Amino acid sequence: MRKILFASSEVHPLIKTGGLADVSASLPIALAQQDQDVRIILPAYRQCLEALDKIETVATIKLDGFHAPIEILQSTLPNSEVPIWLVNSPEHFDREGGPYGTTEAGDWEDNAARFTLFSRAIAAVAMDQSGLDWQPDILHCNDWQTGLAPALIANESDRPATVFTIHNLAYQGLYSQDVFEALDLPPSLWHSEGVEFYDLMSFMKGGLIYADHVTTVSPTYADEICTYEFGYGLEGLLSHRADQGRLTGILNGIDTDEWDPERDSYIDKNYSIKTIRHKSANKEALQKLFSLPEKEGVLLMGTISRLVSQKGVDLTLDAVGKLLDAGENIQLICLGSGEASYEQDLRVLRAQHPDKVGLHIGYSEELSHQIEAGSDVFLMPSRFEPCGLNQLYSLRYGTLPVVRNTGGLADSVVDAAGANLKNGFSTGFKFEAATAEELEETLLRAIGLFKHPRIWRKVMVTAMEQDYSWEKSSKAYQVLYDNLLNN
Numbered sequence: 485m486r487k488i489l490f491a492s493s494e495v496h497p498l499i500k501t502g503g504l505a506d507v508s509a510s511l512p513i514a515l516a517q518q519d520q521d522v523r524i525i526l527p528a529y530r531q532c533l534e535a536l537d538k539i540e541t542v543a544t545i546k547l548d549g550f551h552a553p554i555e556i557l558q559s560t561l562p563n564s565e566v567p568i569w570l571v572n573s574p575e576h577f578d579r580e581g582g583p584y585g586t587t588e589a590g591d592w593e594d595n596a597a598r599f600t601l602f603s604r605a606i607a608a609v610a611m612d613q614s615g616l617d618w619q620p621d622i623l624h625c626n627d628w629q630t631g632l633a634p635a636l637i638a639n640e641s642d643r644p645a646t647v648f649t650i651h652n653l654a655y656q657g658l659y660s661q662d663v664f665e666a667l668d669l670p671p672s673l674w675h676s677e678g679v680e681f682y683d684l685m686s687f688m689k690g691g692l693i694y695a696d697h698v699t700t701v702s703p704t705y706a707d708e709i710c711t712y713e714f715g716y717g718l719e720g721l722l723s724h725r726a727d728q729g730r731l732t733g734i735l736n737g738i739d740t741d742e743w744d745p746e747r748d749s750y751i752d753k754n755y756s757i758k759t760i761r762h763k764s765a766n767k768e769a770l771q772k773l774f775s776l777p778e779k780e781g782v783l784l785m786g787t788i789s790r791l792v793s794q795k796g797v798d799l800t801l802d803a804v805g806k807l808l809d810a811g812e813n814i815q816l817i818c819l820g821s822g823e824a825s826y827e828q829d830l831r832v833l834r835a836q837h838p839d840k841v842g843l844h845i846g847y848s849e850e851l852s853h854q855i856e857a858g859s860d861v862f863l864m865p866s867r868f869e870p871c872g873l874n875q876l877y878s879l880r881y882g883t884l885p886v887v888r889n890t891g892g893l894a895d896s897v898v899d900a901a902g903a904n905l906k907n908g909f910s911t912g913f914k915f916e917a918a919t920a921e922e923l924e925e926t927l928l929r930a931i932g933l934f935k936h937p938r939i940w941r942k943v944m945v946t947a948m949e950q951d952y953s954w955e956k957s958s959k960a961y962q963v964l965y966d967n968l969l970n971n
């Protein structure tokens with residue numbers, strides 16, 4: 485049995501802004517089910533303290549750079565037996581708003597201090613200096629908020645092996661040199677082969693340079709981030725780590741208990757491959773919910789997303805707008821929140837086509853399940869997508885993903901065309917260039933295929949047969965942990 489400390493700044497269902505939270509719950513649960521001694525470490529945000537009922541203080545530590553002692557609280561991840569340690573510094577984490585800021589005011593001004601404190605606490609626990617009497621064999625850190633932890637323990641003897649996973653290279657935690665100096669970090673970290681990045685401090689680089697192994701969440705994204713187009717200036721460093729055999733892409737899995745059309749309690753009627761005909765009841769319920777005409781023959785397109793440029797929201801707006809203007813037999817239902825201009829453009833689209841477009845600006849777990857179950861296709865025209873989870877949920881729900889051929893989307897969807905369609909391997913629709921024209925053409929292909937119910941149904945069944953459970957992916961992490969420990 486290996487001891488694994490899994491460090492993340494968000495964990496579903498306690499606190500979530502995106503896919504990182506889903507992974508930070510389901511990967512530890514999968515590892516625990518495979519008899520690993522895994523513990524999660526997370527900041528004690530107000531939402532977590534409110535959501536967990538049994539919490540006890542198990543240690544108090546003093547960290548460099550912070551005057552007040554920090555408590556480590558212990559609880560259990562809901563719906564599991566995985567222990568969770570919360571780093572309790574009320575001054576930093578007990579406040580109204582999201583984990584990184586608020587929608588109105590943007591990022592918290594003290595994020596560098598908040599996640600330095602978090603990384604220092606992770607390092608203390610990893611070195612068994614926190615009084616918990618437990619030292620991991622593996623410290624597994626995730627995204628920039630935890631990036632300093634591998635750096636802080638890199639030169640310690642008797643330290644755990646360290647893994648750093650990139651969930652999205654677009655968010656790096658960049659701050660000025662003045663901020664670095666105010667954080668009282670070891671000055672030795674400030675150099676170009678440390679956390680310095682063109683005169684700025686990069687939390688992300690702490691993980692990329694100092695971790696024993698770097699992973700990212702799909703094989704294609706692992707290749708893409710080594711290129712100028714996707715690397716944000718870090719492509720040289722990442723290529724170097726890849727050449728050392730120290731960069732691997734492991735596709736995320738999904739929580740198949742939570743996302744299961746056969747048992748999903750949010751949806752109108754449960755279904756499986758055998759009872760696939762019941763999916764249409766969910767379509768009808770969804771149309772009703774959004775006051776759209778309840779028609780079986782219309783192609784219902786769903787999308788759930790952070791409304792940011794990465795997700796190709798503008799491509800959706802343009803392409804779907806054109807198809808609606810052309811009178812195509814389609815409906816669009818969109819759930820999301822994000823940049824005000826995209827929210828506004830979506831409102832305009834709905835106002836122009838009130839009987840064809842349904843919109844919910846906001847965040848809703850329940851609606852996200854209903855959209856996955858009720859739609860015919862799921863739109864995900866991302867400019868880049870490290871892994872993406874919604875296309876995996878869509879496959880399981882027989883809702884054919886329409887995706888750009890990038891990152892995890894490239895690794896998980898097989899286009900419904902040519903030999904793949906003929907041989908029964910297709911699971912969705914794919915296009916290459918991030919343009920509204922290509923998306924529009926691809927949607928026209930989907931509209932065309934939808935007129936052939938038998939072929940469509942075959943693609944749905946193939947999609948639903950795919951296995952993206954965590955069992956496979958978590959085994960890949962275990963092989964990686966073993967290799968690190970054996971070296």
Ligand code: ADP
Pocket residue numbers: 501502503504506788789790819820821846847848849852871872873874
């Ligand atoms: P990212 O992490 O880049 O946002 P992913 O596809 O990896 O993208 O994960 C997004 C997760 O967040 C999915 O579980 C998705 O269903 C969920 N999600 C995003 N926006 C919303 C929303 N408005 N309401 C409910 N769930 C959402």
